[in-house]
Amino acid sequence: MNKYEEQAEVLRQEQLMPEIFRLTLRAPEIAANARPGQFVMVQTSPGYDPLLRRPLSIHQTIGHDQVQLLYKVVGKGTRLLATMTAGQQLNLTGPLGHGFELAASKAICLVGGGMGIAPLYFLAREILRNTCPPKCVVLLGARTAAELGPLPGNFMDLGVTTHLATDDGSLGHHGFVAELLLQHLDPELKWTVCACGPHPMMKAVAGQCRKQGWECQVSLEATMACGIGACLGCAVPQAELSGPYLHVCKDGPVFKAEEVAWL
Numbered sequence: 001m002n003k004y005e006e007q008a009e010v011l012r013q014e015q016l017m018p019e020i021f022r023l024t025l026r027a028p029e030i031a032a033n034a035r036p037g038q039f040v041m042v043q044t045s046p047g048y049d050p051l052l053r054r055p056l057s058i059h060q061t062i063g064h065d066q067v068q069l070l071y072k073v074v075g076k077g078t079r080l081l082a083t084m085t086a087g088q089q090l091n092l093t094g095p096l097g098h099g100f101e102l103a104a105s106k107a108i109c110l111v112g113g114g115m116g117i118a119p120l121y122f123l124a125r126e127i128l129r130n131t132c133p134p135k136c137v138v139l140l141g142a143r144t145a146a147e148l149g150p151l152p153g154n155f156m157d158l159g160v161t162t163h164l165a166t167d168d169g170s171l172g173h174h175g176f177v178a179e180l181l182l183q184h185l186d187p188e189l190k191w192t193v194c195a196c197g198p199h200p201m202m203k204a205v206a207g208q209c210r211k212q213g214w215e216c217q218v219s220l221e222a223t224m225a226c227g228i229g230a231c232l233g234c235a236v237p238q239a240e241l242s243g244p245y246l247h248v249c250k251d252g253p254v255f256k257a258e259e260v261a262w263l
Contacts (some may be wrong), residue, residue, distance in 0.1 A: 004029040017149040019073045026181040036123035037099025037254040041227040043091040044077040055224045057119035070118040105192040109136040113197025138162040141177025145170040178204035206257035216257035222248040237261040
């Protein structure tokens with residue numbers, strides 16, 4: 001796995017929703033080697049406050065030299081990131097981790113909840129680049145329509161079938177996004193389901209997939225200090241506690257659902 005440290009130039013900062021931003025950076029080495037599901041570690045300040053880098057999923061690559069990150073402002077690091085403007089520089093390390101594996105899949109469903117939508121756009125786009133792309137269905141959920149913002153339209157612009165769910169019923173299905181699986185997936189097909197989002201959502205998706213006999217891959221989030229497996233801060237227990245802990249940064253962030261104990 002190739003990983004690079006790059007001084008990336010900010011090309012564009014877009015505020016999509018009150019706390020959601022999309023950042024486009026020129027980072028040729030990372031862009032050329034990134035795969036859907038991988039992430040970068042972002043140094044949000046040139047000094048020591050905050051000291052640690054922030055792990056952010058790669059939302060997509062553009063051409064051969066640009067990387068796009070979709071993120072939510074939740075603390076000091078991401079607040080600093082949101083102040084960056086075109087022409088400024090950011091230090092990135094990446095691409096890190098293992099992404100989604102879809103080589104033999106003929107029917108793929110992407111399920112995203114909240115900010116878990118971020119890595120799935122890159123995945124959807126790469127699926128469609130295949131000369132004979134597999135059947136692809138996208139299911140997106142959030143608490144409200146406002147929290148989804150323009151993101152569903154981005155998927156629809158790719159031409160993929162997209163279904164929506166909101167907790168308050170303000171857009172699409174009134175309920176949880178996991179409930180859309182049995183509504184929209186043909187049970188006669190052998191699906192590979194790729195999920196990213198809050199833990200309860202992924203647990204519900206994994207449970208549905210087990211019942212149907214479908215493969216399920218999940219992209220996990222965890223607090224990371226290093227992003228390379230040195231600090232051991234992002235450990236998750238293996239299923240049935242059958243072995244040593246898995247580390248989200250090094251062994252993931254994408255796992256088969258059956259590998260993780262709490263799914």
